[in-house]
Amino acid sequence: MLVGRLRQGEAEAFDQIYAVFNKPLFTFLIRLARHRDVAEDLHEETWLRLVKHADRLHADTRLGPWLFTVARNLYVSYRRSRALEDSAAAGLIGLWPFGPRETSPFEKTAANELERRIERALAHLPAASREVLLLVGISGLDQSEVADICGITPAALRQRLHRAREMLAQALDRDAVAPSVLEGVPSCPTR
Amino acid sequence: MSDPVITRLAGLPAAEPDIIRSDHIRRRCHAHLARHTRRSPITSRLTKAERLAPVWQSLIAVLGLGYLTQAIRFALDVYGLT
Numbered sequence: 001m002l003v004g005r006l007r008q009g010e011a012e013a014f015d016q017i018y019a020v021f022n023k024p025l026f027t028f029l030i031r032l033a034r035h036r037d038v039a040e041d042l043h044e045e046t047w048l049r050l051v052k053h054a055d056r057l058h059a060d061t062r063l064g065p066w067l068f069t070v071a072r073n074l075y076v077s078y079r080r081s082r083a084l085e086d087s088a089a090a091g092l093i094g095l096w097p098f099g100p101r102e103t104s105p106f107e108k109t110a111a112n113e114l115e116r117r118i119e120r121a122l123a124h125l126p127a128a129s130r131e132v133l134l135l136v137g138i139s140g141l142d143q144s145e146v147a148d149i150c151g152i153t154p155a156a157l158r159q160r161l162h163r164a165r166e167m168l169a170q171a172l173d174r175d176a177v178a179p180s181v182l183e184g185v186p187s188c189p190t191r
Numbered sequence: 192m193s194d195p196v197i198t199r200l201a202g203l204p205a206a207e208p209d210i211i212r213s214d215h216i217r218r219r220c221h222a223h224l225a226r227h228t229r230r231s232p233i234t235s236r237l238t239k240a241e242r243l244a245p246v247w248q249s250l251i252a253v254l255g256l257g258y259l260t261q262a263i264r265f266a267l268d269v270y271g272l273t
Contacts, residue, residue: 009228018217027206043208044216056238118199137200157232165196172196179218 003061003167028134030073034123046071065145072149107149121171129164
């Protein structure tokens with residue numbers, strides 16, 4: 001219904017979709033990318049992809065998984081391009097504006113210690129583990145949809161999720177024992 | 192979800208997108224939708240498969256008709272009726 005209206009170019013249909021998914025999508029991207037500037041660019045590109053491809057959407061397309069898939073793929077492309085840049089200019093990395101040791105405003109101002117610890121632990125995980133935790137824990141998608149988004153089988157997702165949970169729990173334990181272990185790891189710069 | 196780690200994650204505050212930037216994205220998307228709707232009001236409603244359907248349906252009809260014609264000609268030849 002909503003997809004059909006979007007395919008016809010209805011701005012109101014777009015607004016309804018935007019109202020539902022704008023914040024969860026941005027939350028996913030900012031926690032995945034860990035840099036507000038990057039997340040904002042990827043967020044904008046995701047929405048533009050939706051309207052550019054609106055006429056090719058099937059009537060039964062589930063917009064949540066579609067949007068998160070695009071966002072995740074854009075992030076993977078961004079990481080690949082960054083990896084190439086990093087390998088080509090390893091000596092200049094300190095001059096790059098998205099330095100890995102950057103401390104976000106959120107980290108400075110977050111009131112809740114537990115939230116801060118989770119943010120730090122999450123930021124400490126590899127991207128593949130972080131993305132499954134974010135998609136399952138934050139986006140509200142079910143596991144089969146998350147498996148589709150990540151391009152893996154449900155069994156592989158369960159395994160990856162299990163590992164990611166263990167890694168996060170261990171990171172949280174380490175942080176509880178010695179908070180300095182994860183100090184300096186950038187966390188989610190939410191506002 | 193009962194898993195404590197996932198529950199903790201779900202409890203994290205949502206990130207707030209910048210209001211000005213969100214509005215900018217919305218306006219860009221509206222503009223794109225309006226442009227696209229003006230350019231192709233009918234075809235924009237159709238998926239690629241739907242647009243191509245008349246083409247392949249016609250092709251199958253032509254091939255089927257050709258095959259049937261040849262089959263009839265062959266049968267007439269066999270019975271010496273041509």
